[in-house]
Amino acid sequence: DSGVTQTPKHLITATGQRVTLRCSPRSGDLSVYWYQQSLDQGLQFLIHYYNGEERAKGNILERFSAQQFPDLHSELNLSSLELGDSALYFCASSVNPSSTSGRSDTQYFGPGTRLTVL
Amino acid sequence: AQKVTQAQTEISVVEKEDVTLDCVYETRDTTYYLFWYKQPPSGELVFLIRRNSFDEQNEISGRYSWNFQKSTSSFNFTITASQVVDSAVYFCALSKGAAGNKLTFGGGTRVLVKP
Numbered sequence: 001d002s003g004v005t006q007t008p009k010h011l012i013t014a015t016g017q018r019v020t021l022r023c024s025p026r027s028g029d030l031s032v033y034w035y036q037q038s039l040d041q042g043l044q045f046l047i048h049y050y051n052g053e054e055r056a057k058g059n060i061l062e063r064f065s066a067q068q069f070p071d072l073h074s075e076l077n078l079s080s081l082e083l084g085d086s087a088l089y090f091c092a093s094s095v096n097p098s099s100t101s102g103r104s105d106t107q108y109f110g111p112g113t114r115l116t117v118l
Numbered sequence: 119a120q121k122v123t124q125a126q127t128e129i130s131v132v133e134k135e136d137v138t139l140d141c142v143y144e145t146r147d148t149t150y151y152l153f154w155y156k157q158p159p160s161g162e163l164v165f166l167i168r169r170n171s172f173d174e175q176n177e178i179s180g181r182y183s184w185n186f187q188k189s190t191s192s193f194n195f196t197i198t199a200s201q202v203v204d205s206a207v208y209f210c211a212l213s214k215g216a217a218g219n220k221l222t223f224g225g226g227t228r229v230l231v232k233p
Binding site: 088 | 153155160161162163164165168209219220221222223225226
């Protein structure tokens with residue numbers, strides 16, 4: 001158990017709908033990362049939040065958005081869902097983004113949310 | 119841009135055989151980190167090891183060992199005396215040493231250990 005929790009574990013919805021995925025980082029971790037794992041794209045970085053602020057964006061669609069709340073949990077919002085959005089969505093957490101130390105903290109992953117868009 | 123290549127998509131071995139997973143990376147950064155993660159059939163991603171670009175010392179942890187060679191940009195992973203529980207997809211990943219340290223993953227290698 002990594003200490004990172006994600007809910008729900010499974011989500012089945014229809015095209016055009018909107019869903020929210022939730023992540024709680026490990027105790028003490030300030031950084032939250034979101035990744036998408038799909039058969040055709042593999043594991044891809046979506047977005048990174050540190051202590052409530054967005055720090056980096058990857059291949060995240062405009063239909064997707066995220067935020068990190070004062071209690072450090074994060075939510076990933078996916079809207080206008082398409083069939084191709086079906087994937088496993090992972091959240092990871094780490095202590096800090098190593099902005100000055102030159103040290104890359106290890107990211108620990110949650111169990112993922114499997115999204116199926118029908 | 120960073121890139122990680124795991125040329126082996128699937129490896130099948132019989133229990134107790136050794137298996138080596140290859141990982142080749144590309145980066146222009148002088149400071150970077152390399153990782154291996156395991157994804158068992160249950161789906162979660164489990165952290166196995168992290169190495170930084172300044173430390174080429176190889177490491178052994180139980181039945182796992184890692185061979186980091188900066189000269190060939192490789193970070194290979196060996197499972198000695200494989201067991202059925204080692205069956206999983208293994209991912210090699212790379213991150214910068216500075217801020218914004220997203221992970222860039224390879225495509226993964228599926229290891230199937232048969233009894």
